[in-house]
Amino acid sequence: MRYALRYLWCLGVFGLGLGTLYWFLSYEVVGAVALWFFGFMPLIVATWWTLRGTDEALSASDDPEARPQDRSGHAVGSFPLVTSWPVFLAMGVIVIGASLVYGLILLPAGAALFVWAIIGLARETPD
Amino acid sequence: MAHAATVGVHGVTAVAEAPIVAEPRRRRPVSWLTTTDHKKIGIAYCVTAFCFFLIGGTLADLMRAELAEPGRQLLTPQTYNGLFTIHGIVMIFLFVAPFGVGFANYLIPLQIGAPDMAFPRLNALSYWFYLGGGTLVLLAGFAAAGGGAKTGWYIYSPLSNLRYSPGVGPDLLILGLALTALATLLSGLNIVTTVFLLRAPGMTMWRLPIFTWNMVITAVLGLVAFPPALAAFVLLLFDRRLGGFAFDPLGGGDPIIYQHLFWFLGHPEVYILILPFFGVITEIIPVFSRKPLFGYTGFVLATLAIGALSVGVWAHHMFTTGVVDNPFFTAMTLTIAVPTGVKFFNWIGSMWGGRIWLAVPMLFSIGFMLNFLIGGVTGVMLASAPIDFSVSDSYFLVSHFHYTMMGGAVFGIFAGIYFWWPKITGYLLSERLGRVVFVFLFVGFNLTFWPQFVVGLRGMPRRIVDYDTNLGWNTPNLVSTIGAGLLTIGVLTFLVDVWTSHRRRTLAGDDPWGGYSLEWATTSPPPERNFASLPRIRSERPAFDLHHPDLQPVAAAEPKANR
Numbered sequence: 001m002r003y004a005l006r007y008l009w010c011l012g013v014f015g016l017g018l019g020t021l022y023w024f025l026s027y028e029v030v031g032a033v034a035l036w037f038f039g040f041m042p043l044i045v046a047t048w049w050t051l052r053g054t055d056e057a058l059s060a061s062d063d064p065e066a067r068p069q070d071r072s073g074h075a076v077g078s079f080p081l082v083t084s085w086p087v088f089l090a091m092g093v094i095v096i097g098a099s100l101v102y103g104l105i106l107l108p109a110g111a112a113l114f115v116w117a118i119i120g121l122a123r124e125t126p127d
Numbered sequence: 128m129a130h131a132a133t134v135g136v137h138g139v140t141a142v143a144e145a146p147i148v149a150e151p152r153r154r155r156p157v158s159w160l161t162t163t164d165h166k167k168i169g170i171a172y173c174v175t176a177f178c179f180f181l182i183g184g185t186l187a188d189l190m191r192a193e194l195a196e197p198g199r200q201l202l203t204p205q206t207y208n209g210l211f212t213i214h215g216i217v218m219i220f221l222f223v224a225p226f227g228v229g230f231a232n233y234l235i236p237l238q239i240g241a242p243d244m245a246f247p248r249l250n251a252l253s254y255w256f257y258l259g260g261g262t263l264v265l266l267a268g269f270a271a272a273g274g275g276a277k278t279g280w281y282i283y284s285p286l287s288n289l290r291y292s293p294g295v296g297p298d299l300l301i302l303g304l305a306l307t308a309l310a311t312l313l314s315g316l317n318i319v320t321t322v323f324l325l326r327a328p329g330m331t332m333w334r335l336p337i338f339t340w341n342m343v344i345t346a347v348l349g350l351v352a353f354p355p356a357l358a359a360f361v362l363l364l365f366d367r368r369l370g371g372f373a374f375d376p377l378g379g380g381d382p383i384i385y386q387h388l389f390w391f392l393g394h395p396e397v398y399i400l401i402l403p404f405f406g407v408i409t410e411i412i413p414v415f416s417r418k419p420l421f422g423y424t425g426f427v428l429a430t431l432a433i434g435a436l437s438v439g440v441w442a443h444h445m446f447t448t449g450v451v452d453n454p455f456f457t458a459m460t461l462t463i464a465v466p467t468g469v470k471f472f473n474w475i476g477s478m479w480g481g482r483i484w485l486a487v488p489m490l491f492s493i494g495f496m497l498n499f500l501i502g503g504v505t506g507v508m509l510a511s512a513p514i515d516f517s518v519s520d521s522y523f524l525v526s527h528f529h530y531t532m533m534g535g536a537v538f539g540i541f542a543g544i545y546f547w548w549p550k551i552t553g554y555l556l557s558e559r560l561g562r563v564v565f566v567f568l569f570v571g572f573n574l575t576f577w578p579q580f581v582v583g584l585r586g587m588p589r590r591i592v593d594y595d596t597n598l599g600w601n602t603p604n605l606v607s608t609i610g611a612g613l614l615t616i617g618v619l620t621f622l623v624d625v626w627t628s629h630r631r632r633t634l635a636g637d638d639p640w641g642g643y644s645l646e647w648a649t650t651s652p653p654p655e656r657n658f659a660s661l662p663r664i665r666s667e668r669p670a671f672d673l674h675h676p677d678l679q680p681v682a683a684a685e686p687k688a689n690r
Contacts, residue, residue, distance in 0.1 A: 090255035
């Protein structure tokens, strides 16, 4: 975990530094803003992660001497076996997009499919 | 509808609480539609991407047939414009990049000792977005009312405006690309979270297999590079359909902003395409040299450097616009060649003094190195703005790009297929047919693209359907078309190999190559949730350590304070 966190901090500092250098060399807005956002994005995650602290159960991943049984009893995660909602959600998004091309008459159908799939996904979430 | 299974690690065994029952044959199509299993999604990605490769390759063959000799043979100029547009987008966004995601989906949980990806349903959603986006791209090219898209793969404005590109083809293309970008974003999120949070005990970041490391960096690049392009695609659609003027100079917009946004994706995208396959051949070369990877830490740092620097080189695609800081982008582009050179040092160092086994995956890896070297060196040439000015938009550029993307990434794909096929299916592909495939692809590839350097330097621009007879372009173009024919034979031979493997079913065993990373410590194919039991992880080569306990390095058995 600590390496992952360090990686995000380094990435953020690099992005901000490169964006600033680029700005003073070129005074070109689009690229500079894109580079600054490239820096901000990992910093947001890194700051949140630093403030929240590290889950003890995950520290076995960073321990070079850890054994598989060191995580015994800890839940690794929740993994649904099957779900049909992603298919409907993707279809909803495609129909919404198609409504921009073929006419807004498709929009209600796309939106309905989208909302139905979102509700379906939310309801099957175990937590 | 939901069948959630919470997986816990009890002792050394990962147990799925929901019962695992073999599904009846008639339910299999439904199980593929509703699956969240990373292995099935990975296979779906790879199969779909390969189908797109066959389509994109057919389009390339049509273009090469047209260019075989001067005069018009098969295609109208408009059809030709449509073919190179869809060929480019299919190969870049629907074949090479998704194939890397497919490998990542299948392999990352296996390589880090996780039961699945961190967000399995998001993973499924990514695949469906990708398939939907790809379908729209094909519709945009071939079945759009009012004509297909003919804008080139980067859909520059104002050419892509409604005024110059009427019909729904460009709209479907933009929509398809936006969906594909969304799929890549979601996959990137999933990959980063999985590797950061679901590694097995003992699998420190500095023990990750190189493929997984490369996929993490690729995923972060995707998360950085795709949002600006997604915004650009949405604005483009806004300009076309909702009366916007974001990129239309007649309404006060600025088309150069589109170029910045597009290339802010476009150049990192090149690394998004190639880094996974750097990872693939880095998994293969040490195994078939019977040595550990030479310079693991240096390799990872070089990949990190490539990832970081690649976001600062986008405007070398815009040298000729005259509105970018050419010295800055020349310097950045030349700098990125250094960590790439380090990788060659690692690969050669890994082979040096090893007992090299020239099996098919190794042949493709060596082919990758040779081809990519030529692509890389010509890339360094193009990084110099004066050279770029003289060969911009010529076949020299086309050839450079294909030497990196096809000679590199596609050879990496075939290397990976031959390497992991036994793990995925449990059966071996034919070594003999595999060598035939390699010879056809290697010879065919170089025959196709080396002459394009020649015609490029002789001034042949890309994207032309015809040319005069007295320009010195005839023979190179004919050779190039013959090479494309050999490439096609190579791909067809590969399909025959797959079919005969399926028929013959020669059992591979769990670890036919003597592999190093964790996926070789489980069965072939792996069970649901991947591992019946996890081995102890004490080095970058846990499967090798498991199978050769007598050869474990002393250092691996001792505590390492800071690794």
